[in-house]
Amino acid sequence: MSRLLTLENVHTHIGQYHILQGVSLTAEEGEVTVLLGRNGAGKTTTLRTIMGLSPATSGTIHYNGQDITKLPTFSIANGGIGYVPEDQAVFTTLTVEENLKVAMRKEDEAAMARQDYVLTLFPDLKKFWKKEGGHLSGGQKQMLAMARAFVNDNRLMLIDEPSKGLAPIVIESVMEAIREMKKQTTIILVEQNFSMAAGVGDTYTLIDDGETVQSGRMEELVRDEELKRTYLGIA
């Protein structure tokens, strides 16, 4: 197993606010790393900083051995990082088909085969192929956002709160898709629902007030009642 992504003491400012104040984490190839922490801890900003959308003001980010800290977002994405934002950011007036087409870096045979595979993970998308993104349900939008990131052969996927606001039955199918994706790619997942996170995660990084508090194997955190109570409010 090799280290695919490393953040070292990353600081990020958004306007006058100092959001990330020393985030460090690693993601091993083939694993799911879950970012945990309270609301406003800096989990979403961490993902945005990796993508270059909220660039780091200090610290370093290495991906696949390359320093990507100062790269523009499109270069980071083209390096093989897929991003599923918290608000899904589906292109509302584009159809499901068009949403996927915009995302596809190539439109060759391999890409089409991959699209077919993605549609087996999210069969609803096939059903609503010609429907505009804005007219999909919350769960379908989430699936489209994930499919859009997965339609390319990305080595790393950043997925931000995929279960947020979804019905339990939809959450289960989203999590099932993540488990399937895990077989093919490395994932960094932000997830508030601890039982979901524990079910899919291999490792965790706990962030509090914009700072990494602790990292380790997920099974250790599951057993550590004190840590969960202090930082996640889980009794």
Add this chain to the structure above:
Amino acid sequence: MDLLLNLTVNGLATGMLIFLLAAGLTLIFGLMSVLNFAHGGLFAWGAFSGVFFYGVTGSFLISVIGAVLTGVVLGFITEKLIIKPVYGNHVQQILITLGFMLVLSEMLKVVFGPNQIAAKTPDYLSGSWEAGGVILIKYRLFIILVGLLVFAVVQFILKRTKIGLVVRAGVINKEMVQALGIDINKVFLYVFMAGAGLAALAGALMAPYSGVVYAEMGLEFAILAFIVVVIGGMGSFPGSLLAAILVGLAGSYMAYFVPSLSLAVNMILMAVVLIFRPQGLFTAKEA
């Protein structure tokens, strides 16, 4: 009836010219959220360079192509030097592009002289046809055709090509487009150059229509284009076409029936639309 048909053809031709100018403006606003007050300057440069190339080559087609290329090159320079530093700041955009508009107008005087220059219509587009008492001026019909053709081509690009998809996606969420691996700044530059090319095309076609070109024509027509963009819905391409036709027709009818209101009619039209649909006839996301 004949009179009404004549006025309609005139109004449609004027509307199409305004559409060509507004089309670039609305694309630039829709994707890039840039208020480009220098757009009229690019239009004026298109008009002057069209007259210049026509004088040099004697070919109307080459003059139009030369004008469009001039607009595209000026668009490249404008985006790189003027627009890029002020992305995301509308106040700065208004100030700097208004200033650049004046620079472009004054540069016309430096290059082509301070006086207005006569513009000729090519022989094959001069004159008119008469059909059932209706006089159809060839050049006006030609402008209507070009306007419809440009609309169809731009719509095809927006709806049927990958770059069009990227532009439409960029209108909705620029950040996400970048996160998918697309260099949005490059797309911005291309859209700006295309918009500038459309402005120059409008200028090149306007020159024979009005018979003369003058340095201040940019500001004059830019105001009409902005009215059209506001009425059509900021950033909506079909909205701009509809609004331009409305403005053209209203101007044509009013100039004949109520001449005293012909100048005010565009403002009245804009006020009425804004009262009932503040977002304009269409919204940007319907672009």
